[in-house]
Amino acid sequence: MVSKFRRPLLIWDVDGTLLELSGVGRQALNQAFLSLHHISEAFDQLDFAGATDHALYRQAVEHFLHDQGAADPSRFFQVYLDRLRVLLRHAPIAPLPGVSALLALLSRAGWPMALGTGNIRAGAYRKLGRVGLANYFPGGGFSTPGCSRADLLRAARETAPPGTPAIVLGDTPRDVEAARQLGLPVIAVATGRYAPDLLVSCGADQVVETLEDRDRLASSIVDLMERSKGSGGAP
Numbered sequence: 544m545v546s547k548f549r550r551p552l553l554i555w556d557v558d559g560t561l562l563e564l565s566g567v568g569r570q571a572l573n574q575a576f577l578s579l580h581h582i583s584e585a586f587d588q589l590d591f592a593g594a595t596d597h598a599l600y601r602q603a604v605e606h607f608l609h610d611q612g613a614a615d616p617s618r619f620f621q622v623y624l625d626r627l628r629v630l631l632r633h634a635p636i637a638p639l640p641g642v643s644a645l646l647a648l649l650s651r652a653g654w655p656m657a658l659g660t661g662n663i664r665a666g667a668y669r670k671l672g673r674v675g676l677a678n679y680f681p682g683g684g685f686s687t688p689g690c691s692r693a694d695l696l697r698a699a700r701e702t703a704p705p706g707t708p709a710i711v712l713g714d715t716p717r718d719v720e721a722a723r724q725l726g727l728p729v730i731a732v733a734t735g736r737y738a739p740d741l742l743v744s745c746g747a748d749q750v751v752e753t754l755e756d757r758d759r760l761a762s763s764i765v766d767l768m769e770r771s772k773g774s775g776g777a778p
């Protein structure tokens with residue numbers, strides 16, 4: 544599909560866009576915090592939608608730890624990854640509808656793809672590996688200390704040669720806002736908890752209700768490429 548254009552790099556969010564984890568990420572974060580700081584359910588009240596792992600950890604530390612010097616992100620995320628690995632073994636985790644077939648098709652076509660996710664790198668690949676999707680993504684942008692969502696999208700974009708057009712795909716207003724900060728077009732996927740109208744009102748260029756609808760996705764990509772051609776530059 545879209546053969547008359549230079550193929551844009553597709554920058555994919557993970558949770559709520561490619562797969563549904565049923566709270567396993569939150570459980571693993573809670574267990575790690577309990578193990579290191581003896582406080583249970585520290586992440587239960589936090590808003591995960593589009594957040595980075597490091598931002599969530601920082602919020603939990605600021606809220607619960609009197610001595611914030613006790614925070615040690617690298618130790619925390621080591622424990623988190625251990626817990627995530629155990630939880631993922633038995634979790635009811637699955638790719639969202641249409642995702643596996645779509646990624647296989649794009650991969651066979653040699654389409655450039657990257658991750659743009661608030662997960663730490665190892666967490667993203669652990670989740671994707673659990674459902675057989677890890678090998679589709681050679682790299683991307685991930686949660687690092689102090690990074691914003693726009694920062695990680697910038698890192699994802701830099702996995703492609705300079706000048707390569709790029710499109711962000713994500714399921715939350717934060718994905719949309721971060722893409723817009725960078726001037727990147729964004730296709731919102733309404734498979735998370737946000738409705739199409741809301742995603743459009745946040746600035747999504749296109750909304751796809753499900754990635755099972757490949758025709759809709761293809762026409763969205765064509766439309767965005769036509770628009771960028773009309774405006775005289777690669778998005």
Ligand SMILES: [Mg+2]
Binds near residue numbers: 557558560592593715
């Ligand atoms: Mg998401």
